Amino acid sequence: MKTLVLLAGVLAVSIGFAGAQGPASAPTTTRSSSNSSALTPEEQAYLPYTDPRLAFSANKTSFKILQVADMHYGNGTSRCLNLLPEWAAAGSCSDVNTTDFLGVLLDQEKPDLVVFTGDNIMAPDVNDHAVSQRAWRKPVEARNIPFMTIFGNHDDEVAKATNATVTRETLMTVDMESPMSLSKPGPKGLFGTGTYAYAINDASGKPKFVLYLLDSGSYDVTGRLKGSYGWIHANQITWYNQTSRAVEKQNGGQNVTAVGFYHIPIPEYENAFTCACTAVSNGQPSRTSFADFGNGTTLAGTGLKTQTGCTNQTCYGVKQEGVYSASVNSGLLAAIVERGDIKMMNVGHDHVNDYCASFQGVQFCYAGGFGYHAYNTEGFPRRARVITLSANGTISTYKALDAFATPPYATQDFQQIYPSPSV
Ligand SMILES: *[C@@H]1O[C@H](CO)[C@@H](O)[C@H](O)[C@H]1NC(C)=O
Ligand SMILES: *[C@@H]1O[C@H](CO)[C@@H](O)[C@H](O)[C@H]1NC(C)=O
Ligand SMILES: *[C@@H]1O[C@H](CO)[C@@H](O)[C@H](O)[C@H]1NC(C)=O
Numbered sequence: 001m002k003t004l005v006l007l008a009g010v011l012a013v014s015i016g017f018a019g020a021q022g023p024a025s026a027p028t029t030t031r032s033s034s035n036s037s038a039l040t041p042e043e044q045a046y047l048p049y050t051d052p053r054l055a056f057s058a059n060k061t062s063f064k065i066l067q068v069a070d071m072h073y074g075n076g077t078s079r080c081l082n083l084l085p086e087w088a089a090a091g092s093c094s095d096v097n098t099t100d101f102l103g104v105l106l107d108q109e110k111p112d113l114v115v116f117t118g119d120n121i122m123a124p125d126v127n128d129h130a131v132s133q134r135a136w137r138k139p140v141e142a143r144n145i146p147f148m149t150i151f152g153n154h155d156d157e158v159a160k161a162t163n164a165t166v167t168r169e170t171l172m173t174v175d176m177e178s179p180m181s182l183s184k185p186g187p188k189g190l191f192g193t194g195t196y197a198y199a200i201n202d203a204s205g206k207p208k209f210v211l212y213l214l215d216s217g218s219y220d221v222t223g224r225l226k227g228s229y230g231w232i233h234a235n236q237i238t239w240y241n242q243t244s245r246a247v248e249k250q251n252g253g254q255n256v257t258a259v260g261f262y263h264i265p266i267p268e269y270e271n272a273f274t275c276a277c278t279a280v281s282n283g284q285p286s287r288t289s290f291a292d293f294g295n296g297t298t299l300a301g302t303g304l305k306t307q308t309g310c311t312n313q314t315c316y317g318v319k320q321e322g323v324y325s326a327s328v329n330s331g332l333l334a335a336i337v338e339r340g341d342i343k344m345m346n347v348g349h350d351h352v353n354d355y356c357a358s359f360q361g362v363q364f365c366y367a368g369g370f371g372y373h374a375y376n377t378e379g380f381p382r383r384a385r386v387i388t389l390s391a392n393g394t395i396s397t398y399k400a401l402d403a404f405a406t407p408p409y410a411t412q413d414f415q416q417i418y419p420s421p422s423v
């Protein structure tokens with residue numbers, strides 16, 4: 001077993017660090033190995049990756065993840081969209097504001113890990129995909145914070161100014177150049193690029209949480225669902241099932257609490273909102289300034305219980321646009337409910353939705369839009385989601401906003417996700 005693990009480590013080093021420059025800290029990402037002798041080689045191959053930076057210890061009882069959704073980084077000078085007049089008047093605004101905001105959040109929150117959940121670049125507006133891909137991650141690299149990346153529907157589109165094209169595989173290779181990247185292309189043969197899992201181990205080296213990152217694609221690939229966004233395909237769902245089962249076996253028959261990340265929401269995000277978040281006043285208050293998005297105006301709905309699996313609990317966040325999922329349902333939620341381990345899923349894609357809503361025992365969360373070159377609602381501050389995993393097994397979350405003030409930063413909507421607070 002030891003040789004196998006070592007080999008995997010060496011492999012990860014040689015792949016992940018080809019041509020890398022930056023801090024000297026040695027990468028030691030490996031396949032999770034504890035109890036692996038009880039598993040068949042096939043099961044072992046499914047085990048999540050581990051990394052010494054992704055672990056609790058006697059001194060470290062909470063693990064903080066910053067989810068950054070929809071940066072829409074352009075060519076470096078792409079203009080900001082949907083600013084309040086006073087924000088636009090305050091100074092020139094471009095992609096630089098997006099990376100500045102990332103730097104502010106990293107300094108304020110000091111996350112242990114950043115997860116970029118797609119539409120990291122707005123490919124139509126880049127000149128060279130790789131150049132922009134390398135530009136947005138600079139604030140994370142400068143602070144030596146590990147990150148994981150998945151792609152959205154805009155990352156691999158054609159660049160309008162140059163007609164440059166790129167594949168997700170190439171984008172992933174560019175991502176993995178970074179010494180801080182923990183991203184993986186995922187098993188060969190699976191749909192897409194960037195379907196992988198990591199375990200966050202407890203102080204004794206046992207998996208305490210698992211992070212599942214799934215590539216939800218970009219657009220329809222069949223030619224029969226014209227205009228549909230992408231979805232998580234059957235072989236990825238099978239991979240999740242197999243991974244989850246291997247983790248459970250490794251862990252002595254106990255499943256391990258997990259958190260999922262993908263770009264495009266699954267269709268049940270709509271059901272979840274209807275169940276848990278129907279607004280008290282059934283409508284969005286009109287919002288014209290930052291203050292309107294402060295603590296006082298969070299929608300707190302009581303679930304309508306119109307469907308089995310709805311929970312009646314306070315829902316935090318807003319829904320200011322539709323749920324733009326694929327026009328088919330590929331069945332991911334059924335697999336998650338069967339396995340019972342994923343307690344929270346986190347997506348982006350719909351920039352002005354930032355709610356968490358509980359449905360069928362899972363919290364359906366949006367991060368809200370991050371980038372200044374991404375569409376928004378005037379006055380809705382750019383934001384990110386902070387997810388805290390605790391050594392005692394709990395998951396909690398809140399949002400961190402660009403407050404456009406001094407200090408340029410605020411937090412909102414703290415809530416415990418798991419175990420769900422009693423209602
Ligand atoms: C971790 O805690 C132990 C005692 O519990 C202490 O001796 C050690 O210095 C701490 N390490 C760090 C890095 O804080
Ligand atoms: C970026 O794109 C804008 C048009 O959207 C263009 O005006 C600008 O010159 C471009 N900048 C660079 C560095 O290519
Ligand atoms: C963008 O950054 C510039 C330079 O720091 C600043 O003057 C401007 O106010 C910022 N705009 C926004 C909307 O944050």
Ligand SMILES: *[C@@H]1O[C@H](CO)[C@@H](O)[C@H](O)[C@H]1NC(C)=O
Pocket residue numbers: 160161162163
């Ligand atoms: C890109 O392709 C379009 C359509 O084929 C063409 O009209 C345009 O001139 C091309 N632009 C560049 C910069 O090559």
Ligand SMILES: *[C@@H]1O[C@H](CO)[C@@H](O)[C@H](O)[C@H]1NC(C)=O
Pocket residue numbers: 034035205206207250251252253
């Ligand atoms: C290994 O499996 C046994 C039961 O088979 C379990 O009690 C133990 O906690 C597991 N150890 C690890 C490190 O997962």
Ligand SMILES: *[C@@H]1O[C@H](CO)[C@@H](O)[C@H](O)[C@H]1NC(C)=O
Pocket residue numbers: 293294295401410411412
């Ligand atoms: C919400 O309230 C807390 C405590 O009063 C405050 O620290 C925080 O800045 C507020 N957030 C916003 C967005 O107003």
Ligand SMILES: *[C@@H]1O[C@H](CO)[C@@H](O)[C@H](O)[C@H]1NC(C)=O
Pocket residue numbers: 302303304305312313423
């Ligand atoms: C949800 O819970 C609240 C508070 O306990 C209660 O007032 C309300 O009637 C419940 N709604 C439904 C549909 O059960």
Ligand SMILES: *[C@@H]1O[C@H](CO)[C@@H](O)[C@H](O)[C@H]1NC(C)=O
Pocket residue numbers: 237238241242334335338
């Ligand atoms: C998960 O795998 C088990 C065992 O192979 C199988 O019985 C079950 O149907 C699978 N579930 C899904 C959703 O694929």
Ligand SMILES: *[C@@H]1O[C@H](CO)[C@@H](O)[C@H](O)[C@H]1NC(C)=O
Pocket residue numbers: 255256338339340341
């Ligand atoms: C996983 O564990 C949860 C409790 O933590 C349980 O409700 C669920 O049934 C378990 N799922 C499986 C497939 O064992």
Ligand SMILES: *[C@@H]1O[C@H](CO)[C@@H](O)[C@H](O)[C@H]1NC(C)=O
Pocket residue numbers: 061062390391392393394
């Ligand atoms: C778990 O730990 C967190 C801090 O990391 C704490 O806020 C929370 O109250 C704890 N929950 C339980 C049930 O012990």
